[in-house]
Amino acid sequence: MQNTEFDRVIRRIATILSVVIITLSFIAASTGILLSFYYEPAAGRAYQSLKMISEQVPYGWLFRKAHNIAGNAVIAIALVQIVVMFLGRRYRKSWLAAWISGILFTLMAIGLSWTAMILSWDQEGFWRFSIELGTIEAIPLIGSQLREILTGGAISTLTIQRLYTIHSYILSLAAIIISVVHLLSTLWQEKQMQREEVNTEVSNSNSQQLIQGAGTSLAES
Numbered sequence: 191m192q193n194t195e196f197d198r199v200i201r202r203i204a205t206i207l208s209v210v211i212i213t214l215s216f217i218a219a220s221t222g223i224l225l226s227f228y229y230e231p232a233a234g235r236a237y238q239s240l241k242m243i244s245e246q247v248p249y250g251w252l253f254r255k256a257h258n259i260a261g262n263a264v265i266a267i268a269l270v271q272i273v274v275m276f277l278g279r280r281y282r283k284s285w286l287a288a289w290i291s292g293i294l295f296t297l298m299a300i301g302l303s304w305t306a307m308i309l310s311w312d313q314e315g316f317w318r319f320s321i322e323l324g325t326i327e328a329i330p331l332i333g334s335q336l337r338e339i340l341t342g343g344a345i346s347t348l349t350i351q352r353l354y355t356i357h358s359y360i361l362s363l364a365a366i367i368i369s370v371v372h373l374l375s376t377l378w379q380e381k382q383m384q385r386e387e388v389n390t391e392v393s394n395s396n397s398q399q400l401i402q403g404a405g406t407s408l409a410e411s
């Protein structure tokens with residue numbers, strides 16, 4: 191298969207973006223771990239502990255800012271990556287692996303942002319979460335069970351603890367694993383492209399030699 195210049199550029203952009211994604215994920219995960227040293231997942235206490243992190247803990251404000259920026263930026267980059275992957279060719283295993291892991295990562299990143307909504311226990315987060323719970327409850331068949339699982343009844347300390355567990359253990363671990371898979375699959379497809387280019391060059395030079403050989407034997411006869 192012939193690789194066009196466009197293919198090459200798209201593939202390189204996809205690899206660069208997957209490096210950015212993994213870097214931002216590691217920044218978010220490491221600053222999240224630092225926040226967890228002081229963060230208290232309880233109604234009322236959550237807000238106070240984050241305020242204390244920002245105002246009293248040395249460089250606490252920096253880690254909080256870095257976590258927020260990395261956590262939100264990774265969603266934007268993952269969405270750009272989906273567009274980049276869409277523009278590329280999709281009939282290779284490596285491309286498919288990158289495409290699926292890219293979509294899964296975007297879902298994880300959105301999930302991380304969604305579960306963080308109530309973690310700060312401020313007015314905005316509380317009311318946004320209440321509205322979204324209404325939407326969840328409206329899902330046919332499983333809506334009310336899902337609401338019960340997420341909140342544990344009314345929005346309370348139990349809700350924060352559940353969402354904190356989903357955010358900091360389940361989704362963040364899954365996001366890190368998927369970002370590694372995504373980077374590996376973009377590197378794999380770059381390697382595959384280089385191999386294809388070498389094969390094309392070899393077959394081009396072979397056919398040139400054949401043509402030259404045929405020309406010489408015709409001239410001799």
Ligand code: HEM
Nearest residue numbers: 218219222223226258261262302303306309310358362365
């Ligand atoms: C790949 C890993 C992670 C990502 C992408 C991520 C993403 C996010 C996002 C988008 C927010 C909302 C920021 C905002 O207010 O706009 C947030 C908040 C938060 N995250 Fe994470 N997170 C990750 C890992 C973790 C881990 C491992 C922990 C703890 C062990 C953690 C603890 C928190 C806490 C306590 C907040 C609330 C902080 C605040 O409101 O300032 N996160 N995270």
